[in-house]
Amino acid sequence: DFYDVGDEWAESTPTFEQKTANLKIMGGDADVDNFLKTTRNNVQDLEAAVIELKAKALRDKFEEVFIYGDSATSAKQFDGLRKLINTGAAGDQVIAMGATGAALTLAKLDELVDAVKGGKPDMLLMSRRSRRKINALVRAAGGMTETDRDQWGNFVQLWDGVPIGVNDWILDTHVLADSIETDTTGGACSTIYAVQFGEGALCGLTGPGYLQAEPVGPLEDKDASRTRVKWYVSLALFSAIKAAALIGVQD
Numbered sequence: 001d002f003y004d005v006g007d008e009w010a011e012s013t014p015t016f017e018q019k020t021a022n023l024k025i026m027g028g029d030a031d032v033d034n035f036l037k038t039t040r041n042n043v044q045d046l047e048a049a050v051i052e053l054k055a056k057a058l059r060d061k062f063e064e065v066f067i068y069g070d071s072a073t074s075a076k077q078f079d080g081l082r083k084l085i086n087t088g089a090a091g092d093q094v095i096a097m098g099a100t101g102a103a104l105t106l107a108k109l110d111e112l113v114d115a116v117k118g119g120k121p122d123m124l125l126m127s128r129r130s131r132r133k134i135n136a137l138v139r140a141a142g143g144m145t146e147t148d149r150d151q152w153g154n155f156v157q158l159w160d161g162v163p164i165g166v167n168d169w170i171l172d173t174h175v176l177a178d179s180i181e182t183d184t185t186g187g188a189c190s191t192i193y194a195v196q197f198g199e200g201a202l203c204g205l206t207g208p209g210y211l212q213a214e215p216v217g218p219l220e221d222k223d224a225s226r227t228r229v230k231w232y233v234s235l236a237l238f239s240a241i242k243a244a245a246l247i248g249v250q251d
Contacts, residue, residue, distance in 0.1 A: 027230030101248030115244035207232030
C-alpha cells in the first residue's frame with residue numbers, strides 16, 4: 001500500500017499450506033559372473049562396465065518417469081511433469097493447439113513461453129519431431145534457429161533465448177479430444193513443456209548420497225557378485241506458474 005507521513009503501517013503475512021512430495025526408491029541389481037570377471041582380458045573392467053550400463057538404464061528410466069510418472073497409476077513412482085502440470089485439460093498453464101490438435105506454429109510457441117511467469121523458462125522440453133518442426137518453421141520464415149554453447153561446451157538450440165531440450169520418451173502419439181489430452185497412444189499429437197528449474201519452481205528431490213552403487217557381494221545361488229544401483233528420488237513443482245505445456249502438437 002501507499003502511506004502518508006506518520007501513518008500507521010498495516011501488517012500482512014503470507015499464508016502457507018503444507019504439501020508433501022514423497023521420495024521414491026528407484027534402482028536395479030547388476031550381477032557379474034565370476035568366471036567372466038576372472039578370465040576376461042584386462043582391456044576393460046567388466047564389473048565397472050556392467051555397473052555403468054545399469055546406471056545408464058536408471059537414467060533412461062528417470063527421463064521416462066520425469067515426463068509420464070503417475071503415482072495414481074503406480075504408487076511406487078513419483079508424479080512426472082505431465083501430472084504436475086495437469087495436461088488433462090486446457091487452462092492457464094496448459095495451451096491446446098486446437099480441439100483435436102493442429103500443426104505447430106511459432107505464435108503458439110511464444111504463447112507457451114509467456115505462460116511461464118516470473119521470468120522466461122529455463123528450458124523447452126520436447127520430442128525430436130517437435131524440434132524438427134520448429135527448425136522447419138524458422139527456415140520457412142527465412143531465418144535460422146539461434147544456437148549457443150552450454151556450460152559443458154555443447155551446442156544447444158534456442159528459441160527466444162530459451163534452450164531447446166529433447167526427451168526421447170516424449171511420445172508423438174497422444175490423443176486430443178475437445179482440447180483434452182485423453183491418452184498417450186493411438187493419436188498423432190505431442191506435447192511441448194516449458195519449465196523453470198530450481199527451488200521455488202520445478203525442483204528435483206533426492207536422499208543423501210544421490211545415485212549410489214552399493215556392493216552386495218557374492219551370491220549364494222550362482223557364481224556371481226552383485227552390485228545394487230539405487231536412487232531415492234522425486235520431483236516437486238513449488239509454483240504452478242513456473243511450468244506450462246503446449247498439447248496437441250502435430251507434425
